[in-house]
Each structure stands twice: as structure tokens, then as C-alpha cells.
Amino acid sequence: MFNKFTLVVAAMLCIAGISHAQSELQPCSADEHYRKLLAKYPQLVGYEKTFEEQLGKRMAERTTAAADTTIYDVPIVIHVIHDYGAENLSDTILYDAAQYWTTVYLKENADTADVIPTFVPYVGKPGMRLHLATKDPNGNPTKGIVRFQSYLTAAADDEAKFGPWPQNKYVNIWFIGTFGAEDLGVAAYAYFPSSAVFEPFYDGIICLSSYVSVSDPSVAKTIPHEMGHVMNLYHPWGNTNNPGVACGGTDHVDDTPPTKGHNPSGCTPAALYDTACASGYMVTYMDSHGVLDSVVNYPDTANSQNIMDYTYCSKMFTKGQAARMRTALTGTTAGRNNLYTPANLAATGALAPMPDLPPVADFIVNRGVPATSDLRAYFLTFNNATSFGFRNASWNDTITGVSWAFSNGATNPTSTSMGTVSNKFSVPGWVTVSLTATSNAGNNTIVNTQTVYVADTTTVGGMGYSQNFSNASDLSNWPMFNFYNNQFKWQFYTGAGIGDNSCLRYRSFDSSDRITGNAVGDHDDIYTPAFNLSTSTDDLYLNFFTTAAYTNHGIAGGTTLVNDSMEVDVSVNGGANWYRLGGYGGTRLDNNGNYGVEFVPNSATTWVPRAINVPATYRAAQTFFRFRYHPGNTGNDMYLDNFYFDGFPAGIKEAITASPSSFNIYPNPSSSGFTLVFKTGNTGSVAYSIKDITGKLVYENSKVLASNSIQHEQISRSATPAAGMYFVTLTVDGVNMTQKLVIY
Ligand SMILES: [Zn+2]
Numbered sequence: 001m002f003n004k005f006t007l008v009v010a011a012m013l014c015i016a017g018i019s020h021a022q023s024e025l026q027p028c029s030a031d032e033h034y035r036k037l038l039a040k041y042p043q044l045v046g047y048e049k050t051f052e053e054q055l056g057k058r059m060a061e062r063t064t065a066a067a068d069t070t071i072y073d074v075p076i077v078i079h080v081i082h083d084y085g086a087e088n089l090s091d092t093i094l095y096d097a098a099q100y101w102t103t104v105y106l107k108e109n110a111d112t113a114d115v116i117p118t119f120v121p122y123v124g125k126p127g128m129r130l131h132l133a134t135k136d137p138n139g140n141p142t143k144g145i146v147r148f149q150s151y152l153t154a155a156a157d158d159e160a161k162f163g164p165w166p167q168n169k170y171v172n173i174w175f176i177g178t179f180g181a182e183d184l185g186v187a188a189y190a191y192f193p194s195s196a197v198f199e200p201f202y203d204g205i206i207c208l209s210s211y212v213s214v215s216d217p218s219v220a221k222t223i224p225h226e227m228g229h230v231m232n233l234y235h236p237w238g239n240t241n242n243p244g245v246a247c248g249g250t251d252h253v254d255d256t257p258p259t260k261g262h263n264p265s266g267c268t269p270a271a272l273y274d275t276a277c278a279s280g281y282m283v284t285y286m287d288s289h290g291v292l293d294s295v296v297n298y299p300d301t302a303n304s305q306n307i308m309d310y311t312y313c314s315k316m317f318t319k320g321q322a323a324r325m326r327t328a329l330t331g332t333t334a335g336r337n338n339l340y341t342p343a344n345l346a347a348t349g350a351l352a353p354m355p356d357l358p359p360v361a362d363f364i365v366n367r368g369v370p371a372t373s374d375l376r377a378y379f380l381t382f383n384n385a386t387s388f389g390f391r392n393a394s395w396n397d398t399i400t401g402v403s404w405a406f407s408n409g410a411t412n413p414t415s416t417s418m419g420t421v422s423n424k425f426s427v428p429g430w431v432t433v434s435l436t437a438t439s440n441a442g443n444n445t446i447v448n449t450q451t452v453y454v455a456d457t458t459t460v461g462g463m464g465y466s467q468n469f470s471n472a473s474d475l476s477n478w479p480m481f482n483f484y485n486n487q488f489k490w491q492f493y494t495g496a497g498i499g500d501n502s503c504l505r506y507r508s509f510d511s512s513d514r515i516t517g518n519a520v521g522d523h524d525d526i527y528t529p530a531f532n533l534s535t536s537t538d539d540l541y542l543n544f545f546t547t548a549a550y551t552n553h554g555i556a557g558g559t560t561l562v563n564d565s566m567e568v569d570v571s572v573n574g575g576a577n578w579y580r581l582g583g584y585g586g587t588r589l590d591n592n593g594n595y596g597v598e599f600v601p602n603s604a605t606t607w608v609p610r611a612i613n614v615p616a617t618y619r620a621a622q623t624f625f626r627f628r629y630h631p632g633n634t635g636n637d638m639y640l641d642n643f644y645f646d647g648f649p650a651g652i653k654e655a656i657t658a659s660p661s662s663f664n665i666y667p668n669p670s671s672s673g674f675t676l677v678f679k680t681g682n683t684g685s686v687a688y689s690i691k692d693i694t695g696k697l698v699y700e701n702s703k704v705l706a707s708n709s710i711q712h713e714q715i716s717r718s719a720t721p722a723a724g725m726y727f728v729t730l731t732v733d734g735v736n737m738t739q740k741l742v743i744y
Contacts, residue, residue, distance in 0.1 A: 027185075027186065027187045027188075027222075027264060027310050027312075028186065028187060028188055028189055028190075028222075028225060028226065028229070028235075028310070029182075029183050029186040029189040030189045030190050030191070030192070030226070030229040030235075031235070031239055031240060032182075032183075032189070033158075033189050033191060033195070034191070034192060034195055034239065037191070037195045037198060037199065040198075041198045044194055044195060044197075044198060047194040047197055047333065048192075048194045050333075051193065051194055051232070051328075051331065051333050052252065054327070054331055054333075068127075068326070069127070070127060071106070071127045071128070071129060072127060072128045072129070072326070072329055072330075072339075072340040073128075073129050073131055073340050073345055073350055073351060074128050074129065074130050074131065074171060074329070074339050074340055074350070075131055075132075075133045075144075075169065075170045075171070075339065075344065075345065075348035075349075075350035076098065076130050076131065076132060076133065076144065076170060076171045076172075076173060077132070077133050077136075077142075077144055077145075077146065077165050077170045077171075077172055077173070078094050078098070078132065078144060078145045078146070078173045078174075078175065079146050079147075079148060079161075079162065079163060079164075079172065079173065079174045079175070080094075080145065080146070080147045080148070080174075080175050080209075081148050081150050081152060081153045081156065081160050081162060081174055081175065081176050081177075082147060082148075082149060082150075082153050082175075082177070082209075083149060083150065083151060083153050083154070083177070084149065084364040084391075084393055085153075085177060086177075086209065086210075087153050087175065087176065087177035087209035088147070088209075088393065089175055089209050089212060090395075091143070091145060091395055091396065091397075093212060093213075094145055094212070095132070095354075096214050097212050097213075097214050097220075097223065098130060098132050098144075100214040100220060101130050101223050101224055101227065102128075102129050102130045102131075104221065104224040104307070105125075105126045105127070105128040105129065105130060105224065105227070106125065106126075106127065106128075106129065107123060107124070107125035107126075107316075107317075109315070111217065111315045112315055112316055114305075114315055115305055115315055115316050116272055116273075116301075116305065118299045118301050119299065119301075119303055119305065119316065119318075122255050122299075122303070122316075122318045122319055122320075123316045123317075123318070123319070124316070124317045124318045124319035124320065124321055124322030124323070125317075125319075125322055126231070126317055126321075126322045126325045126326065127322065127326065128325075128329070130171070130227070131144075131348075131350040131351065132144025132145065132354065133165075133170055133348040133349055133350055134348070134349030134350070134352045134353075134354060134355055135347065135348050135349035135352075136165070137165050137166055137169070137170075139347075141349075141355050141357055142349075142357075143354055143355065143357060143396060144354075145396070146163065147360075147362075147395065148162045148163060149484065150162060150484060150517075151484060151521035151522050151523075152176070152516075152517070152518065152521060153176045153177040153178075154176075154177050154178050154521060155178060155179070155180035155181070155520070155521060156176035156177070156178065156179055156180060156183075156206065157179065157180045157182055157183060158199075158202045158206070158515075158516075159515070159516050159517060159518040160174065160176050160206065160516070161174050161201070161202055161204070161206060161516055162174075162516050162517070163516075164201050164202075164203070164204065167196060167200050167201075167203035167204060167334065167335070168200075168334070168335025168336070168338040168339065169338065169339065169344050169347065169348055170339075170348060171204055171205070171227070171230060171339065172203065172204030172205070173204060173205045173206075173207065173223065174204065174205070174206045174207070175206075175207055175208070175209045175212065176206060176207070176208065176209065177208070177209060178208070179208065186208075187207065187208050187211045187219070187222050188205060188206060188207035188208065188211060188222050188223070188225070188226045189205075189206060189226065189229075190204065190205040190206070190226040190227070190229040190230050191203050191204070191229070191230070192229060192230075192232050193230070193231075193232050193328055193331070193333040193334040193336055194232075194333055194334070196333075196334035197333060197334050200334065201515055201516075202515075203230075203334060204230070205223060205226040205227065205229075205230065207222055207223060207226065211223075217312075217313070218266075218312040218313075219312075221307050221314045221315075224307050225307050225308060225314065228307060228308050228317070228321070228325065231324070231325035231326075231328040231329055231336070232324060232325065232327075232328035233251065233253075233308050233317075233321055233324060233325060234251040234252065234253075234308070235251060235261055235308050235309070235310075236251050236253075236256045236259050236261060236302070236303060236306050236308050236309055237249045237251070237259050237260055237261030238250050238251055239251070242261075243260065243261030243262055243263055243309075243310050244260050244261055244262055244263045245260060246260060247259075247260055247276065247277035248277075251308070251321075252324070253318065253320040253321050253324055254283045254296070254298065254320050255298055255303075255318040255319055255320040255321075256303050256306060256308075256318050256320065256321065257277070257278035257281045257298055257299050257300065257301065257302055257303060258277040258278050258281055258302075259274065259276070259277050259278060259302035259303070259304070259309070260274075260276055260277055260302075261302075261309055261310060262274070262302075262304055262309055262310055262311045263310055264310050264311065264312045265311060265312075266311065266312060266313055267304075267305070267311065267313035271302075271304040271311050271313070272304050272305070272313075273301055274301065274302040274304055275300055275301050275302070276302070277302065278298075278299065278300045278301055278302050279300050280300060281297075281298050281299070281300055282295055282296060282297045282298060283295070283296050283298065303316075303318060306318065306321075308321070356397070356440065356441045357396055357397060357441055357442075358396070358397060358439060358441045358442030358443055358444050359394045359395065359396050359397040359399050359437040359438070359439045359441075359442075359443070359444050360394060360395055360396040360437070360444055361394045361402075361435050361436060361437040361443075361444040361445055361446040362392075362393040362394050362395065362435075362437075362446060363390050363391060363392055363393055363394070363433070363435050363446065363448075364390075364391050364393050365377070365378055365388060365389065365390060365391075365451055365452055366388075366389030366390065366391050366420060377389075377575070377576070378451070378452050378453060378481055378483075378525075379452070379453050379455060379479065379481075379525075379527050379575040379624075379626075380452075380454065380455065380574055380575040380576060381428075381454070381455045381456070381457050381530075381574030381575060381622070382408075382409075382424075382425055382426050382427060382428050382454045382455070382456070382457065383424060383425075383426055384424060384573075384574045384575065384576060385573075385576065386573075386574075386575075386576040387411075387422040387423055387424050388422070388423050388424070388425075388431075388452050389420050389421070389422050389423075390404065390420065390421045390422075390423065390433060390435075390451075391419065391420045392417070392418055392419060392420070392435065392437070394435070394437035394444075397439035397440070397441055398439055398440070399418065399437050399438065399439055400438055400439055400440065401416060401418075401437075401438045402416060402417070402418055402435060402436065402437050402438070403415075403416055403435070403436040403438075404416070404417065404421050404433070404434070404435050405433075405434040405435075406421075406423055406425075406431060406432070406433055406434075407427075407431055407432040407433075408425040408426070408427040408428075408429060408431045408432075408454050409425055409426035409427040410423045410424070410425055410431075411423050411424045411425075425454040427454065428454050428455060428456035429453070429454060430449055430450060430451075430452075430453055430454075430479070431449075431451060431452050431453070431454060432447065432448070432449045433447070433448050433451050433452070434446070434447045434448075450481075450482075453479040453481075453527070455477075455479075455527070455529070455530065455574065455575060455624065456477060456529070456530065457530055457574065457622050458530065459529070459530045459531055459532040459621070459622060460477070460529045460530065460531065461531060461532070461645075462531050462532040462533050462534075462535065462536065462645065463533070463535070463536050463540065463645050463646070463647070464644075464645065464646075465531060465644060465645050466642065466643065466644035466645075466739075466740060467642075467643045467644065468497070468498070468499060468500060468503075468641060468642050468643075468725075468740065469492065469497070469502055469503050469504055469641060469643075470497075470500050470502055471502070472492045475492055475504075477529040478526055478527065478528060478529065479526070479527050480524070480525070480526045481524060481525045481526075481527075482524055483522075483523065483524060483525075484522055486517065486522065487507065487510075487511065487512065487517075488506075488507060488508055488510075488519045488522050488524065488631045488635070489506070489507055489524050490504060490505070490506050490507075490524055490525075490526045490627075490629065491504075491505050491506075491507060492504065492505075493505035493639065495600060496547075496600055496601045496602075496639055497639075497641050498545055498604060498607055498641045498642050498669060498725070498742050499604075499642070499669075499724060499725025499740065499742040500725055503639050503640060503641035504526065504639065504640040504641065505637055505638070505639050505640075506524070506566070506629045506631075506637065506638045506639075506640070507637055508564055508629070508631040508632075508635030508636060508637055508638060509551065509598040509599065509635060509636045509637050510551070510635060511598070518633055519631035519632065519633065519635050520563075520631070520632055520633045522630070522631050523628055523629065523630050524628070524629050524631075525626055525627065525628050525629075526626070526627045527575075527624060527625070527626050528624055528625040528626070528643075529624075530622040530623065530624055531622075531623050531624075531625075531645070532621050532622070532623075533614065533618075533619035533620065533621075533623045533645070534619055534620055534621045536614075536619050536645075538647050539613070539647050539648070540613070540614045540619060540645060540646075540647065541611045541612065541613055541614065541645065541646050541647070541648060541649045541650070542568070542581070542611070542612045542614055542625060542643075542645060543609065543610065543611050543612075543642075543643070543644050543645070543646055543649060543650035544609075544610050544640055544641065544642060544643045544644070544650070545607040545608060545609055545610065545640070545641050545642050545650065545669075546566075546584070546589065546591075546607065546608055546610055546638060546639065546640050546641075547591065547592060547601040547606040547607045547608060547638075547639050548564070548589055548590045548591060548592065548599065548636065548637065548638035548639065549590050549591075549592040549593060549594065549595040549599035549636040549637070550562045550564065550587070550590040550593070550594055550595070550634045550635065550636050551594065551595055551596060551599075551634055551635065551636045552594050552634050553633075553634065561632075561633070561634050562586045562587050562590050562632070562634050563585070563586065563632030563633065563634060564585065564586075564589060564590060564629070564630065564631055564632045564634070564635045564636075564638065565583060565584065565585030565586070565589060565629075565630045565632070566583060566584050566585070566589060566627060566628065566629045566630070566638065567580055567582070567583035567627075567628045567630075568580070568581050568582045568583065568612055568625060568626070568627055568628075569581060569625065569626040569628060570614070570618045570623060570624070570625055570626075571623070571624045571625075571626070572617075572618055572620035572622070572623055572624075574622065574624070575624060578626060579618070581612050581613075581614065581618070581625075582612040584610070589638065590636065590638075591606070591608050592606055595636050598636065598637060599636040599637045600637070601639055603744070604669055604723065604742060604744030605671070605744055607639075607641070607669065609649070609650035609669075610650060611649030611650045613649075614645075627640070642740070642742070646664065647664070648664055648666075650668075663676060663677060663678035663679075663730045663737055663739065664676070664677045664678070664739075665677075665728060665739055665741050668740075668741055668742060669741075669742035669743065669744050670717075670741070670742070670743060670744075671717075671743070671744050672717050673714065673715060673716045673717040673719075674714075674715055674741065675712050675713065675714050675715070676688060676711075676712070676713045676715065676728070676730060677711070677712055677713075678711055678713075678730055678732065679708070679709070679711070679732075680705050680706065680707055680708060680709050680711060680732060681707065681708065681732045681733030681735075682707055682708065682733060683704070683707060683733050684704050684705045684706055684707040684708075684709075685702075685703075685704050685732075685733060686702065686703055686704075686705060686711075686730065686731060686732050687700070687701070687702035687703075687730075687731040688700065688701055688702075688713070688715075688728065688729065688730045688731070689701075689728075689729050689731075690715075690719060690720060690726050690727070690728050690729075690741070691726065691727045691729070692720075692722070692724065692725075692726055692727075698719065698720060698726070699715070699719040699720065717743070720741070720743045722743070723743050723744045724742075724743060725740060725741070725742055725743075726740070726741040726742075726743060727739070727740060727741070728740075728741050
């Protein structure tokens, strides 16, 4: 209780400045989400009116009918949206919780005994049993819990509602780690039936994983509260988002006396015996002929222990609420009345005993040694001092044993550890990890070939190295990680490039329907091979070119919303620690503006040179670099090409120094001639030639210049009339040096 209260205070402080409407804590944001949908679908009002009319009619019928003792069986499915943290709730916790929710809906929760005497006569029984389904939508056996790994478990909203099962057959419940800014301070929310008509894929409950405990009374009623919204209950102060503010709202339920409602404050006497809005409360009822039937004098005290209030001492629904819920459940709105039909109970296996199913084998690579700006250690050199860690995360049954197998000369090629296995590898390349989990009901094996990468320490070059990604095979030692196995990822691309028609691409353009799976929160990496930079004593730049755009999806706010970014990191201990060297974001990265369609560069002029100074600290005998892309909610594609090391930053106009072992070309790429900068040797004799990409000689010249001097030789555009890639060879004292030149 105390912890929750502390959290509440912190949340209030955080949101106080956002807007008046959010100046109060909102343990449940059902009302906010209702209001957003109402703005989007104004016709929702008509549905609600019809619903209330049906409700009134049914309620009237009900009062004349025999007492309704029907118990309704309702199939549910729990989706755990997780990233292998604490939010990955265990099966056992969820089974226990689901059982508890049913006790509440059968009025069998023990704490109804603590209801204050005033409300004992009003405790209602919704009369619903919630059953974890035993058949999935395809008819396959299930225990009613599914799991999905996503970064959207953090800062979640409707887009984290992956994989909904048909909402007229199952009530969907998603558990997530944290809510996003729009639901700051919220524990959960759900949609009313009328709202679900318009966006059925969002119908159901989404709830923080920390609000599922059945032993903590302050959170145990969170799902029962949200299920109340699913069955059309409002908060007792009405369908607003302002508990504790004003009398005058209504929840359309007579035996919940008028109240301002309560912000979380526990069962204080002030809350329990709050009469602020309820003094003298009574309701007059007319018969079907409009003649006075009766006047009922309801309590003059708010029902602060009501599960739909925010007191966190909630213990009961009222009889009126139970009737309203049953009306919603038996109504056609959003197909609620299909849930309990015999046909649906058979299709979902809701009444069958939970089957004994084999486990689902699963594991996660542990976070590595705490490293600056790192999230996980997936990349290490062979025989690195740091180990990879693999953690068993198998589920779906009581696991009695596991069997691990690893390729690449693992220190532990096999293991039966139920927890974590630490491993080093002696053979470079992608590691194949196999995990078999066993239970009394059978076993299941997961094989993953793209989990961790063991890097070679053999260097591929250093100063003077260049890579223009002309073939997919060029990337054989540039491992790409798509951590969440989704559409946002690095890839080799043919169809654009500098000087040739291929490059790297980060696919940030969202081609999905955007119902689920927003890119925000994702990240993906590509790693370089090892470079020997230890001999570089002068300036050293990591150079490359990028071109990118954004997509504003018609969202107002202009370029301030452009939030894709890419960081460049370096490691000198084989991937054990990474340090950030530079980064690009916003319109600086997305230099081509807004594109409504997927961006593909069609001109060399769209490419921007990038240069990152590599400090001497990071010039090791084996230096690795990492490009980490963070897609945002306005992403479009980003292309990267012509990675090379040089003593000068890409794109500068003027050389500063030159050495006899290399030469430089400025500007490069160029559209109007260029300058060669080099140092002559002892004889002063130099020659230069330019060949096009087919090897055809297009220009050559030779001179004798001052010996051991720095020279600038200007070559006009006429030497390279056609746009494209060229190779410039400079010969100093008989030694050839070649560099790539791009003309556009
Ligand atoms: Zn609520």
C-alpha cells in the first residue's frame, strides 16, 4: 500500500503540468480513451443512446421477471507483451489471478465481509465465470495465455495490443510493462461496448503487469474494475475523468449513490463515510403507465468500496451494477452476447479443463556487462574475456528439465542449466543455439541461428580502407541484428547507391496498417569487421554517406516530430564495451524532407557526407564500430554507403596535410571537377590516371614536381564527363595508390 501511494504521488507530480484535464491521477484511463474515440467517431453517440434505451427496456423487463440466477461463462485470453523483464509474468501468477477475478464476479471474494454495514444489502453478483480459453481461434489447444516479445511493452498504448483474438469470442487482456505519455500514471484501461464497435481490434483490457497480484489488495481488483468497463460500467462519479472534483455526474446506476469519486487514498474514514454528494439521495420510479410506483431511499453515503471507484479499497459491485453488466453481456453491442453462447464456449474450449500441454521452449540473451549506451551483448569477439549469457525463459507448463546445445566451439557445448548458461566461443560467425524444454507432457525445442555473433579479430584494413557495399557478400562480416524480428531493420539494398547501385538501408518506413507495431522504441544494429587503426598517428575520420527522408503521416507539428536517429559507437575490447562517437537525428538525418511513400534516392545529390573523428583512444589493433538505428514514429528509409577511413572528413573542400603513403580527393563526390592532394617522393615524378567503372581509361597525365612536397593538382570536370564512379590512380616514385571518385 505504501509503495503504491508513493508511486501515486510521484505520478501526480509528473503530470501536474501537462493539462488541466490530467491534473488528477487516473488509475484507469477508460474515460480518456472513450473521449478520443468519440472525437474520431461522433456517431458513437447514437450507438450509446440505443444501448441505454435497450438497457432501460431490459431493466424494466427484468424487474417483472423472476430473479435471474443465470451464471454466464465468458472465455478470456491473456496476452503477455514483454521484453523478458519482470513484465513477463509467470503462468502461475496469471492462472491464480484469473481464478480470483472469477471469485469477484461470483461475489465470492472474501473481502466482501469488510463491506461497511450501509452497503451490505446492496452487494451485487455479476454472475460471470471468466475462463482461460483452451482452444485458440484456429482450434488448437492452448492454456489461454500467449506471449509476444516487443519493445512496446514499454511506453505502451493501443499499438501494443498485438494479436487480438476475435473480440466477440474472447475477452482480450494484454499485460504490459509501462504506459506511454498519454496514459501516464495509469494502471489500466478498457473500452466500453459501444466504443468497441468502431475499433474492435482494440477491444479488451490493457493493464500494467504490476497490477495483477492477488495477494496485494490494492491492485487485485484492477482487472475486475476494467472488466466492469468492458461490460459498460462507468466510474460511480460518471463518465468523466475527474474523480474528487464535483458532484453531479452519474453512472446510470441507481444504487451507487452520487459521489465525486475518490483519488487513491485508501479506506480512510473520510472516503468510507463520504456524504458530500449523496445526502438525501432517493429515486422515484414510475410504472409503465407513468404512474408513481415507488420511491426508494438509497444510502446517503458514497459507495467508496465500489470496485469502480479509485479508493484501492474496493470490495464490491452493487446489484444495479451487476444488472447493468449483465445487460451489456446479453446485448448485441460489440457482439458481447456471443461470448457465452454454447457454440462459442465449445469453439473456445472455455468449459473444458485446462489441458496439460508441452512447454514452449524460449530463451533470451542476457544483458551484458554494464556498458555505456548498450542494451544487450549480442556481439563479442571469439575467446573474448566477457561471456555471452543465455537465460532459459521456457513456459506453458512446469518445466522439469532443459537441454542446451551451442555451436562455434562453445566453452559449454551442452548444458542442462534451468537458469543461465554463460559461454565463450572459439569459432567466429553466427552461433546456433538450441534449447529443448521438457515437462511431464512432452518437450519443445527452439533453434535460433541469429541470436549472437562471434566476431573475427582478423582485421580487414585500417587507414585507407573503403567499403561501398557493391555485393551482398561484402556484408558477410558485417552482422545485422533485427532484435525484435520485425519490419524495421537493416538490410543490403540494390536500387540506389553512390557510384554504384547498391548500399545499406535501414528500413524505417512503416508499411503496416499502424494498428499495432509502431516503430517507436525499436532499435537495430549493424556491426563492422575489425580494423587495425593503431598505426594512425594523424587525424583519422570514419567517413560515410547517408540519405534519408521522413513521413509525417499527415500529423501536425511539422519537422519537430521527425524523430528517427542513428548513433555510431566504437569498441576496442571486442564488443564488451561500447562508446558513443557520434549520432544524427531529426531533419539532419532525414535530409530529403517529407515523403508520403517509401523513399528511394534517385540522385547522387541527395547524399550527405558524414565524418566522425576517431580519437586516438579508440584507435586499437582491433577496433569495431556499430551503427545503431532508432526508428521513430515518422520514419522513412535511410541509406548508407561508401564507408571509409581517411585523414580528412568526407566532403571537406580543402586538404590540410598529406602524406606520401596516401592521397586525397576533394570534393568527393563532386559535380564540378576535383583536386588531388598528395606528397611527392624523392624524384618528384608523379603520374595519375582515371578509369571508369568498366576499367576504361578516361584521363591520364604525368609530371615532375618538386621533390618531397605537398601538391594540389586540379582536374576539371571535362576529364570525367559522365556521372558515375571512377578509380583514380596516383603513382609516386613508381608506387601506385588508387582511390574511388564519385562524379554526379
Ligand atoms: Zn476505470
